[in-house]
Amino acid sequence: MKGKSQAMTSAVEMRHIRKFFPSSQVLASDDVSLEVAQGEIHAIVGENGAGKTTLMSMLYGLIPPDEGEIYINGALAHIAHPHDAIRLGIGMVHQHFKLVPSFTIAENIMLGIEPNRGGFIDSKAEAEVVRELANNFGLPVNPNLHVRDISVGMQQRVEILKILQRDAKILILDEPTAVLTPQEVSELLSVIRKLAQTGRTILLITHKLLEVKEIADRVTVMRRGQNVGTYKVSGVSVRDTATMMVGRAVTLQVEKTPAKPGEVVLKADNLLVAGAGGIPAVFGAGFELRAGEILGIAGVSGNGQTELVEALVGMRTTDGGTITLHGTDITHATVRTRRNGGLAHIPEDRMIMGLNLKTNLDENVVVTSYQHEPYSERGIFNFRSIRSLAQNIIDTFGVRSARVGEEIKTLSGGNLQKIVLGRELKGDPKVIIANQPTRGLDVGSIEFVHKTLVQERDKGAAILLVSVELDEIFALSDRIAVMFEGKILAVLDAATATEEQVGLLMAGGSLEHAESEKAQE
Amino acid sequence: MISFLNRYGRQLRILLLIVGILLLLFILFGLPMNLLQSSIRLATPYVLGSLAAIIASRAGVLNLAIEGMMLIGSFIAVAVLYKTGLDPLIGVLAATIAGGLLGTIFAVLYLRIKINLIILALAVNLFIANATVFFLRTSFGAFGTLADPSIRSLPTIQLPLISQIPYVGSLLGGYNAVVYISWIMVIVIWGVLFRTQFGRHIRAVGENREAAVSVGINVTRVQIFALTLSGMLAGMAGSFLSIGVLSQFVADMTAGRGWTSITVSLFAFEQPIPAFFTSLFFGLSEALSFYLQSRPELQLPPDLLLALPQIVTVLALVLVAIRIRAGVLLRRHNFATQFTQELQKLRQGQLIGDAPPKAPEQPASAD
C-alpha cells in the first residue's frame, strides 16, 4: 500500500477491517486497511458491491465491524452509533438528503440544537449563527430560504453546513455528485477544496473517476471487499484506475456461439423518465435491441437503470421519448399490453416485485398468464393446468424444496429466482428484460441463470441484460452499452470491448478522453 | 385541462377570492345575529378537534381516535361536576386531563406495542362509546343521559370593552370560557408548532422522520407527547359539548364531530389558522341546519338539514383531493416540458456523453 509518510498522525486509520453478512453470504470487507492523512481529500472508488459504502458506514457507526480497529487522530475509537462518530468529529453526507422540505436552511441546519429561550426559538440568533457559519467556510447561503425551493446543489451545501455546524473535522461524502448538474459539480469541487484548506479531511465515495482526477489527493481502489491499492492521484491515470476498479479479465466463462441477430424488436428512443425529487433519472437514453442477441447495459447502480427498466416494462411513466415493441408504440401502454406483446421481465427484486411471498407457488406462477386458457376459462380457474404448470417449472428449472400448492417464502434465493425465470420464460417471450438476474445467488444458480438466458437467445429471443456485475455483462452480452447519468454513453461490440473501455465509461469518462490521456503518456 | 389551469390559474384564483369575499360579506351582514353567534359557538368543538388532528398529523400520526377522546371528555366533565358540584371550569380541566391520558395510552399502544392504527382507533372509539354509557348506568344510575341541576354549565362571559363596539361586540362577546379558550388555543398551537423547539421537532418528525433521527431526536417520545396534547385538545372539545352548550351528557353526543375535525384538518392542510376559519364554516353549516329546522314555514325536513354539515364535509374532502391531484399533474407536466427542452438543447450542443467536469479556474467548455 503506497502512501505518504506522515509527520502528523493520520486523521483516519482503519486496520484489518472485516465484515461479513451471513444472510447474503457476502464478505463486504476482507481485511481492509485504510489510512487517510489530515487535510487530505481521499477518494474511495469501486463498483457496486466493492464494499466502499460498507466501509464508510462502519466509520460512521452505522454498522459494527466484525474485526479490526479504527483510529481517529491516532487514538483508538469505539464507534457504535453515529452519535459516537459525530462526537469524534466525523460527519457524513448521504446520497439521500435528510432535510425537512418545508423548513428553512437555517432551521434544517440547526435542527435539534436550536438556540432557544425556555423552549421558544430565537430565529434571529439562528439565522445569525448559520450566516456566520456559512461565511466562515465560504459557503454563503440565505438562511431564510425554504429547502423545498432551493436547488439540489444548494441542498447539498445545507447538508455539508449541517455537519460543519456539529464540528465535523472529517467529512464523508457518499456519491455527492450523483444528483448534481455539471455546474453544481464544479461548485461542489471547489467547496471540497476550500474545506480541505481549512485542515479538514474529506473522504469521497464515488465511481466517477474524472472527478477524482480533478479534486482528490489520493485514491483508494476497492474491489470485491478488498483494498486493491492506494495511489497518489497525480501518479495514476484514469484508465488504469478504471481497470483496477473492474478487475482482471472475465473470470466467468459462459459457453455460447456467436449471436445471429435478427430484426429490431425493442427500440427505445430519447427517453425521459423522472426519478426521485423531480430530477430526470433517464435523460435521453436510447437503444435498439434485436432478436437473437443479448444487449448488456453496464453501469454503476443509480445511473438510471432501475427507472429505465421500469419505464420499459410499464411500471413507471415515460415523460418523453418513445418505446417501440415489434414496431408498435408502447410508450404509454399498460404492463399487461406489453406482456401480451411478448415482453417478459425478470425484476431486480424478486422478493417484493417478482413474487408474492405471502401466497403459494401456484398463485405466483400464474400471475402473468391467469387470464388465458388453459389456466382459466371464463373467469374460473382450472387448477389442474395451473398445478401442472407449476410442476413443469419445478421439473424444468430444477427448483428444490418447492412443492405444488405450497408456500414459497422459505425457499432460498436461487430457487426463488428459478421460479421467476420459469414463469417469465414459459410463454416463449420475444423480449426478455433481465434486471440484475443473479443478485444474491450462489454460484450454481448463477450458472443456471446464465445458461438459461443464452438458451433463450439461441431460440431467437431478444434479451436486455441490465447488470452492475461486469463479469456477467462480459460473459453474456453480444453488445455492451454503458449507462451513466441517465444516458447511454456508448454501445460496444462485446467481442472487441475491453474492461478498460467499459470501466472508463462506467466512471463517466469518454473514450476520446482516454485516447488523449494515452497520447499524453 | 392542465394547460387551461396553467394559463388561467391566476384569474381563477382572483375569481375565487372575489366569490369568497362576497360570500363572507353576505354571511356577516346578511344573516341574523343569533345565527352568527350560534355558528361561532358550534364551531368550538371543530376548532379544538381540528387542532387535535393537526398536532397529531404534524407529528406523523393520523389520530383517528379523536371521536373517542372527545367523548371521554364530555363524559368526564359531567361526571366530575356531578360528583363534586364544583365550578364548571374544573369539569373542563378534568375533561382535558382525561383526553390527554387517553392520548398517551393510544400513543403507547400504537408506537410501542405496534397495533394497527385503524384497528386500534376503532377499538378505542368503540370502547369509549360503550364504557361511557356503562358507567353512566353503574356509577350514576342514569339511562342514556345524565342531567342534574348540580351540573352547572359554563357561564357566558361578557368582554368589558369589546362588547360595547356596535356590531363586532355582539359577535365577539357573550360566549363561555371554552369558546374563548379555543380561540386562544389556535394561537397557542400555532405558536407551539412554529415558534418552539418542541413544535419544530414535531414537524420534523412528521415531515421527514429520517432527518429527525439523524440529528438525534427521539421520534417516539415526540410522537407520544404530540398524541397526548392531541388528546387534551379533543377532551376539551368534548367538555364544551356536554357542559358548554347543554349541561348534560348524552350517549354518543359527539355525533361524528371527531371525524369532521379530521376533515377540517385535511381541508386546511394541517395549518391552525385556516383550520380555525374552516371550523367557523362548519359551525355555520351546523347552526344553519338547526336554524332552518326552527323555521317550520320553510318546510325543510330536519333530517336532511342535519346531513348538511356531512355533505359539506364530503365536498370539502373532494375539493382537497382535487387540489392535490391537480398539483401532482401540474408538477409532472412541468417536469416533462422543462426537461424535454433541456434534452433538446443537449442534443443540439454535443454528442451523447458528458464532457469531464472542469474546476472554476479554467474556462468553461461548451456544455
Added chain:
Amino acid sequence: MNVIRQTLDRVSIPIIAILLGLAASSFFVALAGANPIDAYQRLFCEGFGPKGCATFGDLIFVQAEQEDGSFQTVFSPTYGAGGNRLALVLEQATPLILTALSAAVAFQVGMFSIGMDGQFVLGGIVAAFLGYWIPDQIYLAAGVTDPETASESLRTIMHLVVPLLCIGASMLVGAIYSWIPGILKIRLNVNELISTIIFNAIAVQLVGYLVNFPLRSDMNNIARTRRIDDTAWLIPFNRGIFADIEWFSGARLGIGLIIALLAAGLVWFFLWRTTAGYEQRMTRGSSLFARFGGIPSARAALRAMLISGALSGLAGALYILGVERRVVDGFATSGTGFEGVLVAILSKESIIGILLVAPFFAGLNLGAINFQFGNLPRQLGGIIIAFIILFSSMEDFIRLQLAKLTNRGRARRRDKTPGEAAV
C-alpha cells in the same frame, strides 16, 4: 400433522384474545360491584343457552324439566322447549355474516371501507319501499283491488318475483353507494375510511328523513313505513315450514340465513376460485407484485367495492323482508353495518372465521341486552368486543411474549441485516 399444527396455530391466537378480552372486561364488571364469573355465566347463558341455563356447563348439557316433574339431561343446543336461544342468535347473525363478508371483500383488496352501515340501511329502506310498491303496481295492473282475493297463481308468482326484485334493487343501491367512495379513492386518493364514515352519516340521515316524511305510513308515535305486502315477505321458519318445531319459536330465523350462508359460499368461491377474486387478493394495498404482473388493480378494487356494497345492501333487504317487514325510525342508527366490520376484523377476514365469529358476536350482544345482571348495562357486550379486538390485533406482540415465556424463540428469517443494503 402439519395441517393440524397450522390450524391450532391459527385458532390459538383468537382464543387467547377472547380469554384476555373477557379477563380485561371483568375488571369493569367488578367495578360495577358484580362477580365476574357469575356475570359471565349469566351473559353466556342468556346469549347462547337453552331454557333453564344457569352455569357454563348448562351451555352443553342442561337439566330439562319434563311434564311429569322429573329432570332429564339433554344436549343444550338442540333442546327446543320454549324456543332455543340459538335460533335467535342465528337470526341476528344473518345480517352480521353478510356485512362482515362485505367488509372482508373490501379489506381484501386494500380498501379500508367501513361503509357497511350506510349500504345496509339504504338496502333496507329500498326493500321496505319496493316491498309494498311493486305488489301495488302488480295488483293495479292485474285489476285486483283486495290482495286477499288475488288468484293463487298470481300470488305464487309474486312470492317468487317480488322478493327477488326487492333484493336486486337493494343490492344495486348498496353497490352504487359503495362504488362512490371507491372511485374517489382510486382517482383522487380520498381516504376511504373517512369518506365511508361520512357517507354512512349521510345515509342514516337520508333514511331517517324518508321514514319520517315521504314514506311515513301512519301517524303513530314512532314513524314507520308501510308494511310490505305478504308476497314480499320472506316467511320465517317458525311461521312457515317449521312452524311446529319449538326450537324455532321465539326467533324470526328464516331463509335469510340460508341466503347468507350461500353468499358466504359464493364469496369464498369468488375469492379463491375465480380470476377476478385472484386479482383482488393480489392487489391488496396496491401490491407491487400485482402491478408487475399486469393485474388491473384499479378495476379490481372498484369491483370489490361494488361487491361489498351489494352484500351489505343484501343484508339490509333480508333483514327488512324477513324480520321487520317495515322500517321503523331508529333502524338507521342501529349500527348493524358497523358490527359487521368488527366481525370481519375479529375473524381476520377468513370466511370460515366470519361464520364462526358472527354467531359468537350476536350471542354476546344478545346476552348483554338480556341478562339484566344487577346493575350491568348491555354496553358490557361492547366493552368485551372492544377488548377482544384490541388483543387480537396485538398478535405479534402476544406471540413475542409467548416465545419469551416458553423460551422457544423462533428465529425469523430475514433477508438483510442492517446496513447491508448499502454495500
